[in-house]
Amino acid sequence: MNAPIIEVSNLxxxxxxxxxxxxxxxxxxxxxxxxxxxxxxxxKTTTMRMMATLELPTAGWIRVCGYDALNFPNEVRRKIxxxxxxxxxxxxxxxAEYLDFYGRAFGFKFTERKRRVEEVMEFTDLASISxxxxxxxxxxxxxxxxxxxxxxxxxxxxxLDEPAAGLDPKARIEFKNLVRLLAGDGKTIFISSHxxxxxxxxxxxxxxxxxxxxxxHGSAESLKQTEGAAILVEVQVAGNPEVLTxxxxxxxxxxxxxxxxHGARLSFASNEPADLASTLKKMMTDGVPVxxxxxxxxxxxxxxxxxxxxxxxxxx
Numbered sequence: 001m002n003a004p005i006i007e008v009s010n011l012x013x014x015x016x017x018x019x020x021x022x023x024x025x026x027x028x029x030x031x032x033x034x035x036x037x038x039x040x041x042x043x044k045t046t047t048m049r050m051m052a053t054l055e056l057p058t059a060g061w062i063r064v065c066g067y068d069a070l071n072f073p074n075e076v077r078r079k080i081x082x083x084x085x086x087x088x089x090x091x092x093x094x095x096a097e098y099l100d101f102y103g104r105a106f107g108f109k110f111t112e113r114k115r116r117v118e119e120v121m122e123f124t125d126l127a128s129i130s131x132x133x134x135x136x137x138x139x140x141x142x143x144x145x146x147x148x149x150x151x152x153x154x155x156x157x158x159x160l161d162e163p164a165a166g167l168d169p170k171a172r173i174e175f176k177n178l179v180r181l182l183a184g185d186g187k188t189i190f191i192s193s194h195x196x197x198x199x200x201x202x203x204x205x206x207x208x209x210x211x212x213x214x215x216x217h218g219s220a221e222s223l224k225q226t227e228g229a230a231i232l233v234e235v236q237v238a239g240n241p242e243v244l245t246x247x248x249x250x251x252x253x254x255x256x257x258x259x260x261x262h263g264a265r266l267s268f269a270s271n272e273p274a275d276l277a278s279t280l281k282k283m284m285t286d287g288v289p290v291x292x293x294x295x296x297x298x299x300x301x302x303x304x305x306x307x308x309x310x311x312x313x314x315x316x
Contacts, residue, residue, distance in 0.1 A: 007027050029188075094134065106153045165194070
């Protein structure tokens, strides 16, 4: 196997008495797309800022492409493209002028800079609005511009902090397609998001952080197929769904996951098919007017919540 392109070891970041990141370690290999997931305040952005050399760790170390981020920050910055969750806009500056400015900052000379800016605008679909002021862009166009700035120096590693936050469905799909194209081009991508299902579609592996601690590192499928996971069934009933709610309350081993207009999504403690069949039969025998039910694939969000409950229950 190739050597890791990113290595994080015993990384810690304190803000006074607050430990934002608590001795985390992980490795990322070339060409991987890794989803970084955590609630607000979990330590996600702090970790990414340390990887991007914008925060100094209290302890531990980070290597990117073989360079230590603390001792060789300039070399690391040449290898990474950092896309924050928000970017600054400037009055009286067009899309082309904005990218040209950052092209100069990266040290590109005139001919090469012009070519690179045009390539980036073409890739991010900004060429048609190159003369538009950047403070007049929609949220989706603004995110594409920020990505374009991130790609100007053709980095090997992309660190993207909530790049799809606030985008409408169309812009979110467009951005997801750009990420797929970059992954197909061999980029290593470290991307954070609150939308687990979206990352599950895009990423090779998922990294979950909670209260500054890594609680899962693996594929979406490995998380959803956790041993002992409950069976999920969507049940629809005739009439008032309250009768189903009341039945669930009276039957241990069945829990309400989500209420719905005509029923609910239920969790069954036993994952044995015979037990499921017996419980559903009892539901109908007890007079619940079931008109339809079907087993659902376990959602990534459900798996994550169950995993957090286990972690917190163990006191980790």
